[in-house]
Amino acid sequence: MLSNLNGEMIKLLAAGIGETLYMTLVSTFVAYIIGLPVGILLYITDEDGIKENKVVNKVLGTAVNLLRSIPFILFLVAIMPVTRFIVGTTIGSTATIVPLVGSAAPYIARMVESSLKEVDYGVIEAARSMGANAKQIIFKVLLVEAKPSLIVGAAITITTILGYTAMAGMVGGGGLGAIAINYGYYRYQTDIAWVTIALLIIVVQIFQEIGSRIAKHSDKRA
Amino acid sequence: MIVEVTALIELKNLSKTFNQGTENEVVALKNINITINDGDIFGIIGLSGAGKSTLVRCINYLEVPTGGSVVFDGIDLGAISEKELLATRRHMSMIFQNFNLLSQQTAIKNVCFPMEISGVPKAEAKKRATELLTLVGLGDKLDFYPAQLSGGQKQRVAIARALTTNPRVLLCDEVTSALDPNTTRSILELLQTINKTMGVTIIMITHEMKVIEQICNKVAVLDHSEIVEMGNVKDIFLAPKSKIARELILPKSEGVDSIGDGGIYLRLVFDGTTAFEPVISNLALECRAAVNILAANTKNIEGKAYGQMVLQLPTDQSVVERIENYLDKKGIVYKEEDSYVE
Structure with missing residues (x-):
């Protein structure tokens, strides 16, 4: 049991956790910078939205669906030239952020859109009746009312991206996933594979728990 | 002014x-x-x-x-x-x-x-x-x-x-x-x-x-x-x-049966010009007539009567006349209805 878990390996795992967190959090952050506005646009340009626009909605919707239908592991490989152009390499944690963002942003856009759809239309109508413009409705009504749901969405997104980082380990990405593959799979150190899985589970649990608690605390509906 | x-x-x-x-x-x-x-x-x-x-x-x-x-x-x-x-x-x-x-x-x-x-x-x-x-x-x-x-x-x-x-x-x-x-x-x-x-x-x-x-x-x-x-x-x-x-507007008749078929239906309207008094019992006493209240929705606001009431009267024409004379005397607005169907 755990015969391969020596001091050297523990150091490696600790670094792996650091890299995984780095990839996950930076990718989530950057992906939100893209996904949040796209999600808002998808919502407001939809039929009967506050800025209904069929063309914009169709173009964005199609682009999002297209990106979302490519499996991450294929997307990772396909996007390598772009990654090399932006980061200069396709290997390592920083390089992994590019495909992670590309894959997570459309996912986030749909999550945001669905959170906004949960907002009671009556509240939007009330704001319109008071003479609120589109910008005021977005920032003072939609995002405020959807906040708890957006936080839950963010927690789900983070854990999903965390899963993707492990896949990136297959093609030279860093983090716990790379350790699991390099040691657990290629070198038959099954115990190391199990340790990384356990660590990933713990990290996912922590993010999910933090997300749920913040969401629950911020929701004033109950 | x-x-x-x-x-x-x-x-x-x-x-x-x-x-x-x-x-x-x-x-x-x-x-x-x-x-x-x-x-x-x-x-x-x-x-x-x-x-x-x-x-x-x-x-x-x-x-x-x-x-x-x-x-x-x-x-x-x-x-x-x-x-x-x-x-x-x-x-x-x-x-x-x-x-x-x-x-x-x-x-x-x-x-x-x-x-x-x-x-x-x-x-x-x-x-x-x-x-x-x-x-x-x-x-x-x-x-x-x-x-x-x-x-x-x-x-x-x-x-x-x-x-x-x-x-x-x-x-x-x-x-x-x-x-x-x-x-x-x-x-x-x-x-x-x-x-x-x-x-x-x-x-x-x-x-x-x-x-x-x-x-x-x-x-x-x-x-x-x-x-x-x-x-x-x-x-x-x-x-x-x-x-x-x-x-x-007309009051609903819920669970009220009429006295057999036929008869005359009278809708009384109280618009606040008459005092809130027991109109129907006075009417029954004075006209010696039995009337059926099919529906009523009246209220007393500062001593005056507001609302509506639907009565079914006997078919006897002389009784109907007596009742209508009584209502005229009291200044209560009424209207004969052919039927009372909701």
Whole structure:
């Protein structure tokens, strides 16, 4: 049991956790910078939205669906030239952020859109009746009312991206996933594979728990 | 003294058709002509699906009419820019059946909201919001979230919110429909006070005659997208002409059987000109006639009788004459009905 878990390996795992967190959090952050506005646009340009626009909605919707239908592991490989152009390499944690963002942003856009759809239309109508413009409705009504749901969405997104980082380990990405593959799979150190899985589970649990608690605390509906 | 009556809102040949030109075309409003004067409490009554909600949303252009015009305080809402329209909406507040408060904000933040979007400084907004919440009786609930308030309290917050911009008119869309009878009464009283003390014109959309009866001075009856009857509440209440108005106004007979078939049906209307006295027992004693009360909806307001009653009289013509003479003598308005079918 755990015969391969020596001091050297523990150091490696600790670094792996650091890299995984780095990839996950930076990718989530950057992906939100893209996904949040796209999600808002998808919502407001939809039929009967506050800025209904069929063309914009169709173009964005199609682009999002297209990106979302490519499996991450294929997307990772396909996007390598772009990654090399932006980061200069396709290997390592920083390089992994590019495909992670590309894959997570459309996912986030749909999550945001669905959170906004949960907002009671009556509240939007009330704001319109008071003479609120589109910008005021977005920032003072939609995002405020959807906040708890957006936080839950963010927690789900983070854990999903965390899963993707492990896949990136297959093609030279860093983090716990790379350790699991390099040691657990290629070198038959099954115990190391199990340790990384356990660590990933713990990290996912922590993010999910933090997300749920913040969401629950911020929701004033109950 | 001459009381000058000025039109505040004029709806001219207003029409609204949804999905116009497609196979899903739905006509919601047809040639609506209404003039609402400054200071009115104007009721618009109709059954669900009659077009009431669309009508009230056309008044502030939340729904853009497909024909005709809305003139508010001399301004044709269809002829102004989007920006001017948003500014004009601040003079016409709206309250809703489901309150539509921001669920993630406290009562005071909700009331501050319209001032926030119109750029009122924060401190000033907070002061005014506190005053208005106190006015509606929620001075001790400033930091409560909507989920912590009852339906009536939520509607009070919505009313306070609607008053922040000193509106000329309050558009009320079924505002008491989600409330119990006691709360309904207190909300209507509050609206009446606001109308009297602040001079805010009120437009009440409702499907309940009792709402119209309690606070409105004018009423328009909407049926199948058209106005079928309009006028002073008192006049329409006394003599509803349209089928739909009769259905809405005449008291319902629930679980009452008539004395066999036939007979003459008499509808009595108490309009506050007669004293609240035991009319029917006096009538029975004096005319020596047995009458059947099929339906009654009367109330005593400051010693005067208001409401309606439907009687079934014996078929004997001489008895009927005696009864009608008695009613004439008492000054009670009545109308013979051929049948009493709801």
